[in-house]
Amino acid sequence: MKKEPFYITTPIYYVNAEPHIGHTYTTVLADTLARFWRLYGCDVYFLTGTDEHGDKIMQAAKKEGVETQAYVDRIAGIFKSTFEELGFSNNRFIRTTDADHVKVVQGILQKVYDKGDIYFGSYGGYYCVGCERFYTEKEIVDGKCPDHQTELQYISEKNYFFKMSSYQDWLIKHIEQNPSFVEPEAHRNKVASFLSEPLGDLCISRPKERLPWGIPLPFDSNYVTYVWFDALINYLTAIGYPNGPNFRKYWDNCYHLIAKDILIPHAIYWPTMLKAMGAGPYKGLRVHGWWQVDETKISKSLGNVVRPLDMKAKYGFESFRYFLLREMSFGLDSSFNEELLVERINSDLANDFGNLVSRVLGMTEQYQDGIVHKVEGEEGRLQAISQDISEELPKLMEAFRFRKAILKIWELVTGSNAFVEESAPWVLNKEGKTDQLAGVLYSLLESLRLLSVFLTPFMPETCAKLRTKLGLQALDNAVGYNELVKWGRLKDGVKIEKGAALFPRIEAALED
Numbered sequence: 001m002k003k004e005p006f007y008i009t010t011p012i013y014y015v016n017a018e019p020h021i022g023h024t025y026t027t028v029l030a031d032t033l034a035r036f037w038r039l040y041g042c043d044v045y046f047l048t049g050t051d052e053h054g055d056k057i058m059q060a061a062k063k064e065g066v067e068t069q070a071y072v073d074r075i076a077g078i079f080k081s082t083f084e085e086l087g088f089s090n091n092r093f094i095r096t097t098d099a100d101h102v103k104v105v106q107g108i109l110q111k112v113y114d115k116g117d118i119y120f121g122s123y124g125g126y127y128c129v130g131c132e133r134f135y136t137e138k139e140i141v142d143g144k145c146p147d148h149q150t151e152l153q154y155i156s157e158k159n160y161f162f163k164m165s166s167y168q169d170w171l172i173k174h175i176e177q178n179p180s181f182v183e184p185e186a187h188r189n190k191v192a193s194f195l196s197e198p199l200g201d202l203c204i205s206r207p208k209e210r211l212p213w214g215i216p217l218p219f220d221s222n223y224v225t226y227v228w229f230d231a232l233i234n235y236l237t238a239i240g241y242p243n244g245p246n247f248r249k250y251w252d253n254c255y256h257l258i259a260k261d262i263l264i265p266h267a268i269y270w271p272t273m274l275k276a277m278g279a280g281p282y283k284g285l286r287v288h289g290w291w292q293v294d295e296t297k298i299s300k301s302l303g304n305v306v307r308p309l310d311m312k313a314k315y316g317f318e319s320f321r322y323f324l325l326r327e328m329s330f331g332l333d334s335s336f337n338e339e340l341l342v343e344r345i346n347s348d349l350a351n352d353f354g355n356l357v358s359r360v361l362g363m364t365e366q367y368q369d370g371i372v373h374k375v376e377g378e379e380g381r382l383q384a385i386s387q388d389i390s391e392e393l394p395k396l397m398e399a400f401r402f403r404k405a406i407l408k409i410w411e412l413v414t415g416s417n418a419f420v421e422e423s424a425p426w427v428l429n430k431e432g433k434t435d436q437l438a439g440v441l442y443s444l445l446e447s448l449r450l451l452s453v454f455l456t457p458f459m460p461e462t463c464a465k466l467r468t469k470l471g472l473q474a475l476d477n478a479v480g481y482n483e484l485v486k487w488g489r490l491k492d493g494v495k496i497e498k499g500a501a502l503f504p505r506i507e508a509a510l511e512d
């Protein structure tokens with residue numbers, strides 16, 4: 001696999017809600033990919049941030065009775081500090097109110113206008129403020145928004161339009177020729193079906209008198225730009241479009257991660273906009289499913305919002321992160337349930353993984369005074385399992401198969417636990433077979449080291465703790481994946497330290 005620069009983005013989140021499980025999930029996925037490809041030796045840029053213009057945001061500020069700017073500053077601040085507390089490794093946290101973004105959006109608008117792809121006209125249509133978009137007759141269900149189930153607003157006014165329809169044939173062909181443009185396939189099929197009808201043009205402005213909260217059109221100051229036209233461009237602003245070196249470096253290998261709710265703006269509006277401005281399409285759109293909570297849609301009014309910082313306080317963030325990654329099959333929906341989370345923590349993390357670490361380190365302390373003895377001869381099966389993981393992991397990450405990747409790595413956890421039972425180090429100790437005992441322990445310790453490499457993208461802090469226990473330095477990406485995954489890097493004579501359990505069992509977490 002080539003070590004190309006890798007650019008990964010999350011949607012920029014609306015600042016009308018505080019971070020919840022949904023925002024956390026997409027950002028966890030992006031963070032996991034960013035960490036994996038950095039480990040693999042790629043130059044990675046990881047972007048997340050907030051979407052702060054538009055009707056919806058202005059209404060939310062009004063509801064709170066505060067100035068819009070003060071309101072967006074507050075919520076964007078909450079997103080940013082939450083993401084810092086969760087340890088995400090994003091290279092930038094972008095806000096659509098950032099000065100460089102405003103400039104890039106206006107530059108693009110002017111360019112597309114000068115090219116003749118933006119015209120003035122009038123339009124009437126059904127608008128959903130929740131989605132910030134017009135719906136076509138075909139999409140409307142019983143006069144309501146299919147996503148929010150709310151009444152749509154009929155809006156008719158003079159506005160600017162982007163000639164999206166001019167690029168329909170190009171987009172159809174591009175998707176046909178590059179099936180990996182939108183994945184998984186089920187979501188690509190939705191895009192293809194949308195494209196089987198005439199596209200129409202995209203209304204990209206709002207009169208300033210009705211909506212002052214937006215970026216002014218550079219060619220008509222009575223209008224501001226439509227929130228999606230503004231928002232999507234964030235992906236270019238962050239890497240210095242049009243002339244920055246990062247733009248040239250990263251754009252060709254850009255992947256957007258989103259959930260299915262915003263498929264159409266990303267799969268239809270965005271590539272046609274890019275084509276019009278001459279920027280070239282992004283490499284791939286990867287679409288995940290929807291989290292519900294206890295089989296119910298997340299909603300503030302139902303009080304079922306799962307907040308990442310609450311989860312961190314209660315279970316430790318990495319347990320929650322593990323659960324999200326382990327539980328959802330990419331592209332499909334899942335339901336969060338706290339009992340299920342506790343079950344997973346206890347079975348996978350405390351029992352399988354945590355106990356393995358405690359046992360192996362405990363036996364090394366008990367039988368070898370905590371010193372690693374590098375003795376060969378017992379590595380057979382565990383070495384084979386690790387080699388298989390090291391070959392499969394990049395392929396699974398390239399295919400965005402997070403759950404499958406964890407299951408694959410768990411083969412080493414399960415294999416090591418079985419090896420402890422079969423080789424019975426306590427018997428070898430009793431029988432005075434010190435060489436064989438040292439060989440068995442070395443294989444197990446080396447497996448723990450390999451787990452600290454494989455699992456780093458998924459549970460970085462836990463792996464850092466594990467490495468400390470193993471007497472190792474923090475993982476150094478510069479060493480390179482191929483070196484790090486080689487069997488036998490753990491050195492003779494190193495002192496290990498069992499210390500506290502990585503994942504204490506959760507006994508009565510639910511009786512709060």
Ligand code: MSP
Nearest residue numbers: 011012013014022023026051231232258259290291
């Ligand atoms: N601001 C737009 C996106 C503009 S991107 C150029 C927006 N914001 S949002 O706050 O509504 O975020 C939507 C995204 O948040 C989803 O696409 C997904 O990444 C994440 N999620 C929010 N709720 C979610 C679930 N319940 N389940 C899974 N992910 C969801 O749309």
